[in-house]
Amino acid sequence: MSDKPSYEELEARVLQLELEKEESVRTLAGGVAHGFNNLLMGIQGSVSLLALDADMDTATREHLDRIEHCVSEMSRLTDQLVGFARCGKYETKQLQLNQVIDTVTDAVMRENGHLRVEKELQERLWPILGDPSQIKLVIFNLLLNAKQSMPGTGSILLSTRNLMIDGNSNGFRFSGNRPFVELIIRDTGNGMDAETLQHIFEPFFSTHRRGLGKGLGLASTRGIVANHHGYIYADSKQGEGSRFTIFLPAALDAVPDGQ
Numbered sequence: 001m002s003d004k005p006s007y008e009e010l011e012a013r014v015l016q017l018e019l020e021k022e023e024s025v026r027t028l029a030g031g032v033a034h035g036f037n038n039l040l041m042g043i044q045g046s047v048s049l050l051a052l053d054a055d056m057d058t059a060t061r062e063h064l065d066r067i068e069h070c071v072s073e074m075s076r077l078t079d080q081l082v083g084f085a086r087c088g089k090y091e092t093k094q095l096q097l098n099q100v101i102d103t104v105t106d107a108v109m110r111e112n113g114h115l116r117v118e119k120e121l122q123e124r125l126w127p128i129l130g131d132p133s134q135i136k137l138v139i140f141n142l143l144l145n146a147k148q149s150m151p152g153t154g155s156i157l158l159s160t161r162n163l164m165i166d167g168n169s170n171g172f173r174f175s176g177n178r179p180f181v182e183l184i185i186r187d188t189g190n191g192m193d194a195e196t197l198q199h200i201f202e203p204f205f206s207t208h209r210r211g212l213g214k215g216l217g218l219a220s221t222r223g224i225v226a227n228h229h230g231y232i233y234a235d236s237k238q239g240e241g242s243r244f245t246i247f248l249p250a251a252l253d254a255v256p257d258g259q
Contacts, residue, residue, distance in 0.1 A: 091131050097127075097128055114153050122160050130228050138224050138225060165178055165180050181247070181248050182247055185243070190239065192238065
């Protein structure tokens with residue numbers, strides 16, 4: 001008998017190495033993010049104290065404003081790192097996803113009048129259990145991704161619905177039927193080819209031209225969804241736009257009996 005490993009064994013080994021490598025990167029990202037957050041809190045505190053000086057000249061105050069803006073941008077980046085590292089579910093509570101969607105879309109699209117946003121949100125949507133800031137970040141990242149894929153005019157459709165999912169279905173990893181809330185974000189942007197689609201959830205991979213993104217948004221989004229025991233899938237074709245589908249577990253005590 002030959003000691004040569006079979007194709008299936010080699011494939012399993014490669015997959016295990018990939019998982020170990022990804023976990024190492026996530027651990028590093030989480031440590032860096034928390035370290036950065038501590039430093040940013042110190043900088044923000046010092047800036048806030050300096051800003052209390054009523055006799056400060058205009059030029060100095062403008063410099064402080066710029067520092068504060070940089071701190072805000074860095075804080076957003078560390079949020080992305082925390083999401084990617086899957087260690088950012090700080091405050092779990094019942095959330096009405098439709099309300100979160102309304103809040104984020106109003107904020108993001110206020111300055112993007114060239115885009116049309118449509119919503120098909122199910123009434124009496126089951127609540128989910130999640131961290132409010134992290135769920136907002138998921139929606140923000142996907143809206144930003146859609147917006148960046150449409151440099152001119154275009155439209156974005158957000159839809160939600162209640163759904164019972166069979167854990168034996170393709171792509172799911174649980175037994176029996178469980179209640180989920182489905183969120184779909186669809187855009188009419190440039191779309192992606194099959195090769196690009198395979199890599200979009202990888203860290204530092206960006207589908208946009210240089211300067212538009214840091215390549216962490218979708219990787220962070222996947223990490224946050226996974227940390228909430230959810231699932232995310234992407235579907236796209238070149239020139240036909242993209243669709244992201246998210247399944248988040250519903251709060252079990254809020255689902256009516258018999259569903």
